[in-house]
Amino acid sequence: MSTQAVHAGWDARGEHGPMVPPVYATCAYAHPSHDSLKALFARETKGFAYSRSGNPTTRVLEERITALEGGVDAIAVASGQAAMTIALCALLEPGTHVVASSRLYGGTTELLDDTLADLRVDWTAVDPADLDAWRAALRPETRVLLVESIANPGAELADIDAISEIAHRHGAVVVADSTLASPALxxxxxxxADVVVHSATKYLAGHGGTFAGLLVDTGCFDPRRCPERWPRLTEPNSRFHVTFADEYERGGSGLIAYARAKYVTDFGATLPAQSAREVLVGIETLDLRLERISASALSIVGALQDSQGIERVNHPSSPGRPDRHLLARDFPQGAAGVFSVDLAGGEVAAAAFCDALELFSLAVNIGDVRSLVCHPASTTHVHLREEQRAACGVGPGTVRLSIGLEDVEDLLADLGRGLAAARGAAAGEALSSRSAALV
Known part of the structure; x- marks a missing residue:
C-alpha cells in the first residue's frame, strides 16, 4: 500500500522527468487531425478532448485510487457528495429501491430522502448490524445495498462480507462509502463490495484544503450476469452508440464508462486538476497519518471511558460494542480518528463543551491533520427527522470528534477543559429546571 500510494498511476521517466505529476491547467486538448478527434468522440480511442470529462492529472488520481482499492477503474469528481450521487444515479432507475444502513452521513440520508425520491427511487433504512433486517428489506426492485465501512459519526463497523453475500444472492450491488476507513485501513x-465511494476531501487529501470525490469499481460487479436488471449497461445506448457492458470484455468497467460519459459530463461534476494534485500529494502520506491518528484516537477513547459527564463513548473499541469483533477481524490497523461521545446534559452541555475547547476547532469537516469537533444534531444531521437522527446514533448531547496529528496529551488536556465546561453547564441547567419547577 505504501508503495502504491507513492507510485501508482505515474511514471517519472516521461518527458522532462517530473517526479510529481504536473497540473494540466487546460480546458481543451489539441489533436493532430480531424480523424483523431473524431475517433475519440466515437469512443474508438482513449484520450482527452475537454477537461469537463477528463484531465491527465485527474487520471493519475483515478489510477492511483484504483490500485489502492484493488479495483478495475475509477472516476474522480468534485466532491464526495458528487461521487455518491453519480454512483447511485448510474445504478438506479425510476421505480427501483435501495436498502441502506440507518447509520449514514446526514448528506447521504438527505440525498436518498429528497433528491432520489424526486426521481422515484425508494429506500429503506435498516440497522447495519441486523443481517435479518437487510434480508427482510429486500424487494424484487432492490438494486443497491448502501453502507459505510466506518459510520459517521458513531464509528460503527459494518460486516460487509455478510452484507455482500445477501446482496449478491439477490442480484443487487453493494455500494460502500469508505471515506473514514480509506484503503490504508x-x-x-x-x-x-462492488462499488467504493470516497470523500477524498477527508483522509485521502488529509489537510482540509481541497474538495474531491472518488468512485471505484472493485471488479466484483458484472451486469452481464443479470442483464435484465441493468438494461442501461447491457443494452445498446442510443445516445453514445455503444453497449457499456462491452467494456468488461476489454478488462475495463462498463459502470465507470457509463457514469463518466453520462453523469460526470451532464452534471458537470468536474474535479479541477489542481485539486487532483493536492489529493495525490495527500495520498503519499496516507498510511503514516492513519497509523498515527488511529493510535491517538484509541488512546483518547480509553482515557474518556470513565470520564465524569460522558454517558457513552461511541467507538468500536468501547466495552459492550456489538461490532467489537469486527474491529479485531477487519481493522487490525485501527478504525481511524472519527468517533462521538454522548454528553450528559444534552445540547446545553454539548454547546459548552465545544465552546470551551481551544485546540480542537469547531468545524464540520473530518479527516484533517487538525483535530475537529462539532455537534451533529444542530449541523451535519440537522435536516433529518428526529427518528432518523436517533437511528444514526445522534442525540442532543452527541458530539463528534475527529482526531488529528497533535500530541495526545495536549488533546486530552483540551478535552478536559471541554468536559469541565459541559459539567458546569449541565449542573446549571438542572438547577434552573428545579427552580422553575418549584416556582
Whole structure:
C-alpha cells in the first residue's frame, strides 16, 4: 500500500522527468487531425478532448485510487457528495429501491430522502448490524445495498462480507462509502463490495484544503450476469452508440464508462486538476497519518471511558460494542480518528463543551491533520427527522470528534477543559429546571 500510494498511476521517466505529476491547467486538448478527434468522440480511442470529462492529472488520481482499492477503474469528481450521487444515479432507475444502513452521513440520508425520491427511487433504512433486517428489506426492485465501512459519526463497523453475500444472492450491488476507513485501513472490495465511494476531501487529501470525490469499481460487479436488471449497461445506448457492458470484455468497467460519459459530463461534476494534485500529494502520506491518528484516537477513547459527564463513548473499541469483533477481524490497523461521545446534559452541555475547547476547532469537516469537533444534531444531521437522527446514533448531547496529528496529551488536556465546561453547564441547567419547577 505504501508503495502504491507513492507510485501508482505515474511514471517519472516521461518527458522532462517530473517526479510529481504536473497540473494540466487546460480546458481543451489539441489533436493532430480531424480523424483523431473524431475517433475519440466515437469512443474508438482513449484520450482527452475537454477537461469537463477528463484531465491527465485527474487520471493519475483515478489510477492511483484504483490500485489502492484493488479495483478495475475509477472516476474522480468534485466532491464526495458528487461521487455518491453519480454512483447511485448510474445504478438506479425510476421505480427501483435501495436498502441502506440507518447509520449514514446526514448528506447521504438527505440525498436518498429528497433528491432520489424526486426521481422515484425508494429506500429503506435498516440497522447495519441486523443481517435479518437487510434480508427482510429486500424487494424484487432492490438494486443497491448502501453502507459505510466506518459510520459517521458513531464509528460503527459494518460486516460487509455478510452484507455482500445477501446482496449478491439477490442480484443487487453493494455500494460502500469508505471515506473514514480509506484503503490504508480497509478495502471493501476484498470483502465483496462492488462499488467504493470516497470523500477524498477527508483522509485521502488529509489537510482540509481541497474538495474531491472518488468512485471505484472493485471488479466484483458484472451486469452481464443479470442483464435484465441493468438494461442501461447491457443494452445498446442510443445516445453514445455503444453497449457499456462491452467494456468488461476489454478488462475495463462498463459502470465507470457509463457514469463518466453520462453523469460526470451532464452534471458537470468536474474535479479541477489542481485539486487532483493536492489529493495525490495527500495520498503519499496516507498510511503514516492513519497509523498515527488511529493510535491517538484509541488512546483518547480509553482515557474518556470513565470520564465524569460522558454517558457513552461511541467507538468500536468501547466495552459492550456489538461490532467489537469486527474491529479485531477487519481493522487490525485501527478504525481511524472519527468517533462521538454522548454528553450528559444534552445540547446545553454539548454547546459548552465545544465552546470551551481551544485546540480542537469547531468545524464540520473530518479527516484533517487538525483535530475537529462539532455537534451533529444542530449541523451535519440537522435536516433529518428526529427518528432518523436517533437511528444514526445522534442525540442532543452527541458530539463528534475527529482526531488529528497533535500530541495526545495536549488533546486530552483540551478535552478536559471541554468536559469541565459541559459539567458546569449541565449542573446549571438542572438547577434552573428545579427552580422553575418549584416556582
Amino acid at each position: 480497509y478495502r471493501p472490495g476484498e470483502h465483496g
